[in-house]
Amino acid sequence: MKGFWRDAVEFFPILLNGVALTIVVTVGSLLLSTVLGLVWAMMRVSGIRALSMLSASLINVIRGIPIIVLLFYLYFVMPDLGVTLSALQAAILGLGIAYSAYQAENFRAGIEAIDKGQIEAAQSIGMGWWLTMRRVVLPQAVRIVLPPYGNVMIMMLKDSSQASTITVAELALQGKLIASSTFKNTSVFTLVALMYLTMSIPLILLVRHFEKRAGKR
Amino acid sequence: MIELNDVHKSFGKVEVLKGITASVEKGEVVCIIGPSGSGKSTILRCINGLESYDRGEISVEGLKVDRDAPSIVNIRTQVSMVFQRFNLFPHRTVLENVMEGPLFVKKEPRAQVLERGRALLAQVGLAEKADAHPPQLSGGQQQRVAIARALAMQPKAILFDEPTSALDPELVGDVLGVMRKLADDGMTMVVVTHEMGFARDVADRVLFIDGGVIVEQGPAKSLLNQPQHARTQDFLRRVLHPL
Numbered sequence: 001m002k003g004f005w006r007d008a009v010e011f012f013p014i015l016l017n018g019v020a021l022t023i024v025v026t027v028g029s030l031l032l033s034t035v036l037g038l039v040w041a042m043m044r045v046s047g048i049r050a051l052s053m054l055s056a057s058l059i060n061v062i063r064g065i066p067i068i069v070l071l072f073y074l075y076f077v078m079p080d081l082g083v084t085l086s087a088l089q090a091a092i093l094g095l096g097i098a099y100s101a102y103q104a105e106n107f108r109a110g111i112e113a114i115d116k117g118q119i120e121a122a123q124s125i126g127m128g129w130w131l132t133m134r135r136v137v138l139p140q141a142v143r144i145v146l147p148p149y150g151n152v153m154i155m156m157l158k159d160s161s162q163a164s165t166i167t168v169a170e171l172a173l174q175g176k177l178i179a180s181s182t183f184k185n186t187s188v189f190t191l192v193a194l195m196y197l198t199m200s201i202p203l204i205l206l207v208r209h210f211e212k213r214a215g216k217r
Numbered sequence: 218m219i220e221l222n223d224v225h226k227s228f229g230k231v232e233v234l235k236g237i238t239a240s241v242e243k244g245e246v247v248c249i250i251g252p253s254g255s256g257k258s259t260i261l262r263c264i265n266g267l268e269s270y271d272r273g274e275i276s277v278e279g280l281k282v283d284r285d286a287p288s289i290v291n292i293r294t295q296v297s298m299v300f301q302r303f304n305l306f307p308h309r310t311v312l313e314n315v316m317e318g319p320l321f322v323k324k325e326p327r328a329q330v331l332e333r334g335r336a337l338l339a340q341v342g343l344a345e346k347a348d349a350h351p352p353q354l355s356g357g358q359q360q361r362v363a364i365a366r367a368l369a370m371q372p373k374a375i376l377f378d379e380p381t382s383a384l385d386p387e388l389v390g391d392v393l394g395v396m397r398k399l400a401d402d403g404m405t406m407v408v409v410t411h412e413m414g415f416a417r418d419v420a421d422r423v424l425f426i427d428g429g430v431i432v433e434q435g436p437a438k439s440l441l442n443q444p445q446h447a448r449t450q451d452f453l454r455r456v457l458h459p460l
Contacts, residue, residue, distance in 0.1 A: 115304075117300060117302055117304040118304060118306065120267050120300070120304060121300065121304035121305070121306070122306075123266075123267060123293065124265055124267065124293055124297065124298040124300075125293065125294070125297065125317065125318035125322055125366070125367075125370055126290045126291075126293040126294040126318060126322040126323075126370070127318075127321070127322055128290065131321060131322070135306075135317065135321055136306055139308050140306075140307070140308050143308075
């Protein structure tokens with residue numbers, strides 16, 4: 001145990017650099033997946049057949065490809081097509097695209113859970129599709145969507161470790177590098193796990209808060 | 218003001234409107250009565266463009282109702298609708314519900330809309346509930362807010378789709394009172410209702426609909442007191458004397 005604390009003091013600052021990159025990857029891909037997810041969801045519920053089908057196809061393709069393959073494609077294949085991305089850019093883009101499919105389905109479920117009467121009431125006072133979405137449907141859908149959105153945040157935080165496979169020196173890769181050079185696997189990976197857990201706990205509490213609030217309504 | 222000419226409407230293979238021809242004059246109160254599933258609500262929903270119709274034509278002040286045409290927004294701002302289940306926006310306050318249409322659809326100045334919103338809430342007896350949210354109100358209060366929301370658009374006509382059917386019996390009177398006042402003030406109203414007392418006292422004309430056709434129509438008192446058609450007589454006997 002004494003050895004673990006000594007290792008913790010020694011490795012903590014290096015791992016903290018990894019934490020910073022983990023947060024950058026998570027927040028970046030969360031934002032991207034939210035925007036893309038909203039776009040896919042809006043296309044799905046637009047009532048325009050071509051847009052709805054395009055969105056459904058995109059979601060299925062994205063869902064059908066493992067995140068790690070998507071990352072490899074962006075980082076290793078795109079340069080062959082003339083587009084070179086940094087490891088960090090490829091990680092944020094890859095995770096953002098991969099999760100946009102799940103976000104889209106989550107948003108769509110939230111939008112479709114809104115009572116049809118709400119949409120009719122909005123239409124009956126002359127609101128068009130976009131105004132109905134903006135003023136009536138989306139504000140109500142947010143409350144439904146927030147608990148699963150919180151879960152996506154937790155999953156993204158953990159899946160940001162996949163960025164290590166394309167050389168982003170986030171927490172998991174920093175841990176692996178330290179472990180392979182010091183052979184202190186137990187100390188290093190226990191620390192890494194504890195750091196992920198420390199970042200996850202506030203998110204878990206946030207999800208619980210969202211669920212309680214949703215349950216009250 | 219509102220004209221329906223040989224309107225047909227089917228849901229799948231079921232034809233719910235089989236050639237409805239009727240008109241509503243400015244300032245007139247027309248009640249539509251009839252058994253459940255006869256097509257009463259569908260008529261209102263077609264007038265407001267919430268449903269499309271298959272054949273015939275509906276027009277409001279000469280403007281054809283086509284739910285897919287841009288002109289539908291214009292029609293909806295002239296003909297408001299009050300729903301059976303109120304359909305207030307639960308995430309907005311009572312006052313915001315009333316202001317929503319004039320502010321965001323008609324883009325009227327906020328101060329003007331605010332003043333009108335408060336006046337309308339006072340008119341329906343709910344001035345003190347302006348900052349409450351709809352779920353905090355009783356059904357009757359919610360329906361009165363819905364009427365204020367419809368009035369806020371300054372419509373030329375209001376369509377009421379069974380406005381008291383979802384209310385506790387003791388709350389029905391408040392809503393009917395507000396509607397009677399509107400009728401007295403000259404508002405054009407088309408009311409789908411089972412409230413025969415309201416129809417008799419307030420309506421100028423009553424249409425009895427069954428099986429997607431107008432079986433009988435005429436001045437409210439004569440149709441309700443001396444129905445000519447056997448089907449109307451049978452319906453009214455069952456409604457007025459259920460035992």
